[in-house]
Amino acid sequence: MSSISSPRPFVYAGSRLECSGADLSELAAQFGTPLYVYSGDAIAERARMLQQEFAGVLHTICYAVKANSSLAVMRMLGELGCGFDIVSGGELERVRRAAPEALGRVVFSGVGKQAWEMDAALDAGILLFNVESEAELEVLAERAQALGKIARIALRVNPDVFAETHPYISTGLREHKFGIAIERAREVYQRAVRMQGIEPAGVSVHIGSQIRSVEPFAEAVRRVRSLVEDLRGDGMDIRYVDAGGGFGIEYGKAEFDPAARVAEYARALREVLDGLNAHLLLEPGRFLVAQAGALLTRVLYTKQNGKKHFVITDAAMNDLIRPALYQAHHEIVPVVKDERAVQVADIVGPVCESGDFFARDRETQELRQGDLVVLLDAGAYGMSLASHYNTRVRPAEVLVEQGRARLIRRRETLDDLLAAELI
Structure with a gap:
């Protein structure tokens, strides 16, 4: 039983x-029936758990809308001060309807952003575009110039860090479709800083989903920190580090202490980022809503x-x-x-x-x-x-x-x- x-x-x-x-x-x-039943109390508890563990660090929790895009859930998280990680223009519209006050706390990820989605995000004044290719960067610069806007960007870098999870939800290796190889990132940033309408402002990483060990997160962010320091040495004002999401849960009967796991996760990231003076962005989805x-x-x-x-x-x-x-x-x-x-x-x-x-x-x-x-x-x-x-x-x-x-x-x-x- x-x-x-x-x-x-x-x-x-x-x-x-x-x-x-x-x-x-x-x-x-x-x-x-069938009927989905959610505990708002449990979702709020998880959000506060993360906020408390990172209280000593300048940070924003950007809920990954793709995990559960219910407007009511999003409104509740917006009221708790969360931002949102979106991957489509449709998800941006959900933020606009559920938590319009949080549009300035939105990060836009995804490998296939279309021009109309970029336009909508630029008009909304989102916080950051997580750019995943040079071709995307070129289109974003064109759209920003056409609208007379500035697009703050972070390149989503691929750190080639292995995370033990299902292959369908692993995203941090060279053979995956996501991101730009971290070895090439400095060159792409130097190109981006010369583009009209583009403001390099951060570095982003996301290595996968349902990861239950903190070591891959720490290693990925360690590589990001090194890149941030190089970019600052090149004269760029890199002030955001987006550490992505992917923090896992236990789906079976094994013991799972979410507070202890969050504390371990937060401790690892704080140690890696100590002294960097960067605004940390986190993109939890499953951890907040699954259980x-x-x-x-x-x-x-x-x-x-x-x-x-x-x-x-x-x-x-x-x-x-x-x-x-x-x-x-x-x-x-x-x-x-x-x-x-x-x-x-x-x-x-x-x-x-x-x-x-x-x-x-x-x-x-x-x-x-x-x-x-x-x-x-x-x-x-x-x-x-x-x-x-x-x-x-x-x-x-x-x-x-x-x-x-x-x-x-x-x-x-x-x-x-x-x-x-x-x-």
Whole structure:
């Protein structure tokens, strides 16, 4: 049987699972399933945890919007003083609507920025463009000159630091599409400083996601520090160091103390940057929201195929694709604990793909038709990766704060899904 560990806000009150004091059975009855449920209290706690550990350093927490782009979550983080790390013009528009006061705390990353996205970001007065190629730099200079603006930039450098994580979310090696080789960066900066409309102001690095060791972060930032010192020696006013995100969590049953891990992470970065007198930018996403969220789903059917037992839920890979995409592990627990036998089953969805599974050969309490279960740690890259595959509507979302739940995204209808199509 799975157990809930302390970093998660999903805990049993007697035999019934709650999220920050809200009964999940009641949420299912009120809002239906599948349903994403987030603890605003847990998200705020993680944000404050980072802010407190870096309190002695000039810093800004720039939440990685791609992890969970809910407007309500973004508004809450903006009110806590966070900035935002965006990777598209659409995400910029989300910042404008959710936290317009934070537009000056936005960093714009991504390898394929389009001219219209650059224009929108320049008009918004964002803090920094994280430039990922020389070709992008040229287009950004053209757009800044056309609009009569100055684009503050950091080159995203590729430090060739290995981080042990899934290959799909590793970004810090030479063979990856991201960034500019750190060996060439000084030359590119010297070119950038001569461009009209461009102001070199920082150096950026991001080596991947779901990294659970601090050493790769420290090594990457150590290489960035050396570059900053060289650039300052060349006469450039480099005042921002963007250390990226990627700080990992535990998705399984292993012990995980987020406060201790943040303290270790902060200590390592502070030591590397000591005396540099730079404004540190951090881009956490998963760490802030993953364990604060879960996908609530109902068992539709159970079946036996030979020796294999299947539990079929009303949630599917279009609602949470991480297991199919990354072979990701999510703990799966019942909303109501009973004294039932233990079973081993594949827990799957209704989508017409063999890859539509949440777990294979997973041990749980016996699950029956009509039971509610939750997939834990689904607050990051769950709803933001959801799709309409098989013409399925996406789930509703609920935010729980101090025991009170409110709807932050209504369940889609088929009319919503088909509205953009023409016959």
